[in-house]
Amino acid sequence: MSAKFSAPKGTYDLLPPRSEDFRRVAEALSAPARRAGYGYAQTPTFEDTALFERGVGESTDVVSKEMYTFLDKGGRSLTLRPEGTAGIVRAIVEHGLLGGQLPVKLWYTGPNFRYERPQSGRYRQHVQVGVEAVGVDDPDLDAEVVVLADTGYRSLGLSAYTLQLTSLGCAACRPAYRVLLVAFLEGLDLDADTRRRAAINPLRVLDDKRPEVAAQLAGAPLPPDHLCAACTAHFADVRAALDLLGTAYELAPRLVRGLDYYTRTTFEFVHHGLGAQASIGGGGRYDGLIEAIGGPPTPGVGFGLGVDRTMLAAAVEGLVVSPRQRVEVYGVPLGEAAKRRLLVLVDELRRAGVAADLAYGTRRLKGAMKAADRSGARLALVLGDRELEEGAVQVKDLSSGDQTSLALDDAVASLVGRLAETSMEETR
RNA sequence: GUGGGUGUAGCUCAGUCGGUAGAGCACUUGGUUGUGGUCCAAGGGGCCGCGGGUUCGAGUCCCGUCACUCACCCCA
Numbered sequence: 001m002s003a004k005f006s007a008p009k010g011t012y013d014l015l016p017p018r019s020e021d022f023r024r025v026a027e028a029l030s031a032p033a034r035r036a037g038y039g040y041a042q043t044p045t046f047e048d049t050a051l052f053e054r055g056v057g058e059s060t061d062v063v064s065k066e067m068y069t070f071l072d073k074g075g076r077s078l079t080l081r082p083e084g085t086a087g088i089v090r091a092i093v094e095h096g097l098l099g100g101q102l103p104v105k106l107w108y109t110g111p112n113f114r115y116e117r118p119q120s121g122r123y124r125q126h127v128q129v130g131v132e133a134v135g136v137d138d139p140d141l142d143a144e145v146v147v148l149a150d151t152g153y154r155s156l157g158l159s160a161y162t163l164q165l166t167s168l169g170c171a172a173c174r175p176a177y178r179v180l181l182v183a184f185l186e187g188l189d190l191d192a193d194t195r196r197r198a199a200i201n202p203l204r205v206l207d208d209k210r211p212e213v214a215a216q217l218a219g220a221p222l223p224p225d226h227l228c229a230a231c232t233a234h235f236a237d238v239r240a241a242l243d244l245l246g247t248a249y250e251l252a253p254r255l256v257r258g259l260d261y262y263t264r265t266t267f268e269f270v271h272h273g274l275g276a277q278a279s280i281g282g283g284g285r286y287d288g289l290i291e292a293i294g295g296p297p298t299p300g301v302g303f304g305l306g307v308d309r310t311m312l313a314a315a316v317e318g319l320v321v322s323p324r325q326r327v328e329v330y331g332v333p334l335g336e337a338a339k340r341r342l343l344v345l346v347d348e349l350r351r352a353g354v355a356a357d358l359a360y361g362t363r364r365l366k367g368a369m370k371a372a373d374r375s376g377a378r379l380a381l382v383l384g385d386r387e388l389e390e391g392a393v394q395v396k397d398l399s400s401g402d403q404t405s406l407a408l409d410d411a412v413a414s415l416v417g418r419l420a421e422t423s424m425e426e427t428r
Numbered sequence: 429g430u431g432g433g434u435g436u437a438g439c440u441c442a443g444u445c446g447g448u449a450g451a452g453c454a455c456u457u458g459g460u461u462g463u464g465g466u467c468c469a470a471g472g473g474g475c476c477g478c479g480g481g482u483u484c485g486a487g488u489c490c491c492g493u494c495a496c497u498c499a500c501c502c503c504a
Contacts, residue, residue, distance in 0.1 A: 009495075061502055065429085083504085116502065117429070118495095126504055193501090210500070258503060268503095279503060306504025334462060367457080369464040384462060398464070 010116065010124030018311075020322040022127075025314065026109055026307050028321075029129040029152040033107040036148060038131050041106040043087040049077040055086035055293045057260025059200045066114040080113035083259065084130045084304055085286065086293070092134055093295035102135030109307070121277030121309050130283075132302035134290070139234050142265040142285060142301050143241030149269060149281050149303050150247050156310070157319045161271040161280060164252035165242075166224055167235040168203070170263050171288060173228035178202060180221045188216045203256045222253040231264055238265050257282060261289040265301065271309070273316035280313050281305035325376035328419055331358030332368040334384030341408070342383050345393070348412045354419060373398060378422070379415070 007013050014022050034040075049069050056063050068080040081087055088106055091097075097104045109129045116122055131148060133141050150163060169177060185198045185205060194213060198205050206222070208214060227235065242249055249267070257266055266284035274280070283303025290298040314321055331346045333339035342358050349356040357375055359368035365382075372380040382394040382403075393411055395418075396403040406414055 006495080066502080112504075114503080119497065119499085122503070128504055197501095204502095208501090276499065276501095277503075281504065304504060309504055332463080364457090365462050366464075371464085373464040380464075382463070386462080394463090396463075401464090403463085 008124070010118035010122075012123065017322065017324055021314070022307065022311060024321045025156065025310050026127065026129055028156050029149075029305050029307065029310065030107055030109060031155065032148045032151040033105075033131045036105070036144065038105040038107040038133075041088055041091065041108045042110070043084075043091050043108070044081075045110065046078045046080050047087050047090065049079040051086050051090055051293060052079055052082060055089070055261060055289055056083060060258050060260055062114060062258055066116055068113045068115060081110075082114045083112055084108055084110065084128055085132060085259075085261070085289070085302055088130070088132050088302075089134065089286075089290055089295075089300065090293060092132075093290060093293065098135055098296065098298060103133045103141060104135050105131070105133050107131045119277065121274055121312055123308060126309075127307040128304040129307060130302060130304040132300060134300040134302075135298055137287070137299035139237035139265075140241050142238045143245060143247075145283065145301050145303055146238075146242060146249075146265075146267055147245050147247050149283070149305055152305065153269065153280070153310070156314055156321060158271075158310070158313055158317060160273055160317055161269050161313065163247065163249040163267060163269055164255050165239070165249040165265070165267045166252050166255045167227060167231055167238075167264050168223050168256070168262055168266050168284075169227050169231050173226065173231055174223075174263075177221065177223060177226040180226065181206075184220055190216075201260070204258065206254045206256050217254075224251070224253045234264055257284065261286040261292065263287045267303075269305075271313040271316070274309065274312060277309065279306070280309045323376075325378075327355040327357045327375050327377050329354055329356040329379045329381060329415065330372035330375045330377035331356065332365065332372055332380050332382045333359060334365060334382070337385065338383040338388060341388065342381065345381065345383075345408075345411060349415060352412055352416050354416060378419070381411075 049067070052063055052067065058064060062082045067082055070078060072078055088108060092104050092106070107130065109127065111125050111127050113125050115124060118124060129152075131145060133145060146163065146165075153161065168174065181202045182198070185202055190198065190205075190213065194205060194208065203223070205213070206217060206220060208217065224235065239249075252268070255266060255268055257268070262284045264285040264287065266282075268282035269280050270278045271280045272278070281303060283301070285299065285301040287297075287299045290296065290300060329346070329349055331342040333342045339358075346356045346358045357377070358381075359371050363371060369380065378398060380396040380398055382396060387393050387405075387408070390405075391408050392405045393408050394403055395406050395415070
């Protein structure tokens with residue numbers, strides 16, 4: 001059975017039961033934002049290519065060599081979004097949300113696309129959950145965003161990760177620091193490729209992991225040591241707020257991000273069980289972004305959390321996030337007449353809010369009972385000619401094996417009651 | 429984009445010195461009339477990633493290619 005087609009390179013299919021885990025993870029990562037007053041936003045999967053060139057930055061790898069860009073039939077250059085912030089911010093500006101109450105707080109989820117060399121934890125299509133808080137420059141808001149992400153991870157039971165935090169400075173202090181760094185880098189013995197990178201975006205050389213490069217960078221000037229007074233104060237306030245909120249972090253003065261728009265607060269959540277692709281989420285402040293894409297000068301802060309990588313991290317930590325139960329009730333019909341009746345009963349149960357299924361096809365009793373067992377149902381409904389004559393249905397508790405008879409007429413009501421009772425006992 | 433490793437059943441894998449393929453799990457059926465999970469038995473399912481080459485003969489050796497994977501890079 002050789003498949004004619006397979007999922008494109010760098011993509012993968014999500015099927016039950018893993019797909020259920022995925023939904024749970026996305027749900028858990030976004031829940032804290034919903035509880036913090038963030039509204040749901042959905043923007044297009046593709047945007048004007050220029051939006052990403054101007055927003056994310058043409059010097060970044062993401063824009064310069066990883067975008068899925070194409071011309072549509074109208075000759076427009078469009079790009080599958082490589083990240084979420086640019087589109088959300090564009091929508092905020094386009095719809096005049098900055099004229100309303102600030103900050104504008106939005107959360108979103110969806111796929112991002114980057115043409116990268118695939119490896120585990122790195123895909124050409126990956127899903128992020130993100131938040132953006134725009135329009136207010138308040139270090140407490142930076143802390144809120146960070147804590148929201150941390151809360152999401154914790155709610156899944158994740159613990160083998162650290163929060164890395166730094167400040168990259170602002171338009172006032174970064175240029176001077178940049179000059180300092182460039183001068184330092186010029187004195188080093190670097191390969192041509194790294195030199196090129198240093199010329200385009202010197203900051204990115206700081207977190208090079210190659211030992212021969214890293215060793216030379218030991219004495220490099222680092223951003224947090226060259227902040228202006230305002231940035232220093234801002235960074236101190238962010239840390240104080242995180243301390244107040246009890247969120248642990250590690251100072252990571254060499255942390256840089258691949259997207260040009262970050263200013264001041266910058267952070268990354270690094271998981272310890274994932275190998276090279278260890279970043280399960282990251283973000284920071286982007287006070288110049290909105291102006292860069294044609295809006296008024298406006299501060300903003302946000303994050304993107306990798307749902308795919310968070311799934312991998314949960315697997316590494318042995319966390320089963322979803323119960324394997326598909327339905328609560330499973331119908332086992334014996335004969336055609338019984339099947340007609342069960343078809344209706346199961347439909348009524350579903351309408352009453354009970355997850356229910358039944359044995360389709362031509363399975364014998366034994367096979368149908370087996371299917372009931374595999375479905376994860378708590379109750380099996382056995383209906384045959386004998387029961388039909390009595391106007392009853394056999395209800396079997398699949399964990400205890402106890403079986404009782406129930407009047408067919410009010411079976412739905414009694415089953416709903418019975419399931420509510422047992423689930424209450426379980427939550428006690 | 430650069431380097432290394434691996435591709436055999438749906439999944440995890442075995443397959444000797446080259447002689448046209450196996451296990452466990454999963455699935456289906458059966459173990460006398462209408463009861464699942466454990467057990468026993470049977471069955472279905474594979475162009476050995478794909479294409480070339482060497483050979484009387486290739487899952488096995490060689491080359492290419494594609495995919496996956498690990499590191500660099502990049503980042504979620």
